[in-house]
Amino acid sequence: WSTMLPALLLLLGAAVLRGADTLPDQNLLLLPPVNLTIVVAGLARALLRWAPHPDQARQNVTVDYHVRIHGPQEDEYETRSTVSTCVAPLHQGLSASVRAIVRDHGRLQAASRWVSAELEPPPGPPGTAAVNLTCTTNTAAGDGTHAASYQVSLHCAWRAGEAAPADTQYFLYYRFGAETHECREYSRDSLQRNIACWFPRTSIHSKRRDRLAVLVNGSSRLTAIRPLDRLFALHAIDQVNPPRNVTAKVQGARLSIEWQKPVSAFPSHCFDYEVQISDTRKAYVQTEKRTVNAFTSVIDNSSRYCVQARATVSTTCRAAGLWSSWSPPFCV
Ligand SMILES: *[C@@H]1O[C@H](CO)[C@@H](O)[C@H](O)[C@H]1NC(C)=O
Ligand SMILES: *[C@@H]1O[C@H](CO)[C@@H](O)[C@H](O)[C@H]1NC(C)=O
Ligand SMILES: *[C@@H]1O[C@H](CO)[C@@H](O)[C@H](O)[C@H]1NC(C)=O
Ligand SMILES: *[C@@H]1O[C@H](CO)[C@@H](O)[C@H](O)[C@H]1NC(C)=O
Ligand SMILES: *[C@@H]1O[C@H](CO)[C@@H](O)[C@H](O)[C@H]1NC(C)=O
Numbered sequence: 001w002s003t004m005l006p007a008l009l010l011l012l013g014a015a016v017l018r019g020a021d022t023l024p025d026q027n028l029l030l031l032p033p034v035n036l037t038i039v040v041a042g043l044a045r046a047l048l049r050w051a052p053h054p055d056q057a058r059q060n061v062t063v064d065y066h067v068r069i070h071g072p073q074e075d076e077y078e079t080r081s082t083v084s085t086c087v088a089p090l091h092q093g094l095s096a097s098v099r100a101i102v103r104d105h106g107r108l109q110a111a112s113r114w115v116s117a118e119l120e121p122p123p124g125p126p127g128t129a130a131v132n133l134t135c136t137t138n139t140a141a142g143d144g145t146h147a148a149s150y151q152v153s154l155h156c157a158w159r160a161g162e163a164a165p166a167d168t169q170y171f172l173y174y175r176f177g178a179e180t181h182e183c184r185e186y187s188r189d190s191l192q193r194n195i196a197c198w199f200p201r202t203s204i205h206s207k208r209r210d211r212l213a214v215l216v217n218g219s220s221r222l223t224a225i226r227p228l229d230r231l232f233a234l235h236a237i238d239q240v241n242p243p244r245n246v247t248a249k250v251q252g253a254r255l256s257i258e259w260q261k262p263v264s265a266f267p268s269h270c271f272d273y274e275v276q277i278s279d280t281r282k283a284y285v286q287t288e289k290r291t292v293n294a295f296t297s298v299i300d301n302s303s304r305y306c307v308q309a310r311a312t313v314s315t316t317c318r319a320a321g322l323w324s325s326w327s328p329p330f331c332v
């Protein structure tokens with residue numbers, strides 16, 4: 001033993017040392033990142049940046065960062081980078097914390113303390129910002145002059161804030177992906193303040209999952225006007241077109257109804273339909289759900305029938321959204 005013990009200790013020591021090289025031990029002290037900053041990097045987009053603690057950088061450990069967004073919407077994620085983009089409305093400012101962590105096979109081994117930073121809300125007294133901002137998109141067939149076969153229009157409306165001076169003017173911008181555009185076609189209220197905007201053509205792709213960022217800021221000679229920004233999920237604001245060419249014919253005791261898919265970038269298999277058949281004599285209405293473009297009903301062919309259909313993009317292609325309006329009635 002007396003001869004073996006030093007050799008054994010040496011072996012143990014080597015094992016511990018090797019362990020420290022590759023896996024941090026339980027007592028590894030992680031130092032928090034430094035110089036956390038949050039800056040606005042576009043419409044409803046903030047850039048978080050930080051640096052590894054200079055003393056940590058000298059240790060040979062792979063550090064990840066755990067990011068927490070506290071407000072306006074809570075979010076939490078991990079990254080190896082020291083730069084992170086956060087997409088969120090910024091009109092109430094943004095507050096975030098970051099800590100350094102080390103994971104081993106997914107298990108949290110060590111964590112530094114948190115460091116925090118805040119992005120101040122933009123200037124302007126409460127009540128000056130636009131309120132009740134709503135937006136809708138609609139798809140039209142391309143006019144052939146542009147490469148895209150579909151063009152998406154955007155309509156947004158809002159009201160002037162209660163505390164906005166009479167000379168306030170509002171301006172609307174939208175961002176989809178990397179592109180930001182300013183409104184050129186406004187509607188105005190009785191005080192000549194912009195309260196709605198229309199983009200006949202946008203860079204919005206209805207099949208993408210990006211959210212649409214919309215900002216309404218403003219100016220007045222009397223005070224700063226607080227901006228308002230919102231993120232919209234496309235499926236929630238897309239005003240789907242009604243089915244096209246809804247027709248019906250009577251063959252004996254059958255009423256056969258056919259229609260075509262709405263003008264949309266989504267292909268045929270992406271639509272759910274509802275068909276409404278009104279028996280005008282009996283004042284009776286029947287509504288049927290369909291996933292194909294036709295429906296046949298057994299009828300009393302001495303009556304007069306009017307058919308209408310409406311469409312929605314089915315949940316096989318995107319999250320549940322709005323129904324189109326009903327197609328004009330077709331009567332037989
Ligand atoms: C850091 O560790 C890696 C693997 O754990 C090793 O290959 C590398 O040589 C080490 N670097 C330093 C400077 O110790
Ligand atoms: C942190 O910011 C200070 C002041 O701007 C700067 O001197 C320092 O080098 C920065 N530290 C790191 C690690 O980037
Ligand atoms: C504006 O929004 C507020 C709160 O969301 C709501 O209570 C109010 O009815 C809306 N006003 C109009 C005119 O839509
Ligand atoms: C409104 O926001 C846009 C886009 O960020 C900016 O270019 C413009 O200067 C702002 N206008 C006012 C009046 O704040
Ligand atoms: C609608 O039906 C008519 C007649 O069948 C046809 O000429 C027209 O091309 C159809 N429209 C569409 C959009 O398919």
Ligand SMILES: *[C@@H]1O[C@H](CO)[C@@H](O)[C@H](O)[C@H]1NC(C)=O
Pocket residue numbers: 250251252253301302
């Ligand atoms: C109405 O239906 C009856 C029974 O199916 C058939 O005999 C008759 O020809 C039909 N009338 C018309 C106008 O289609």
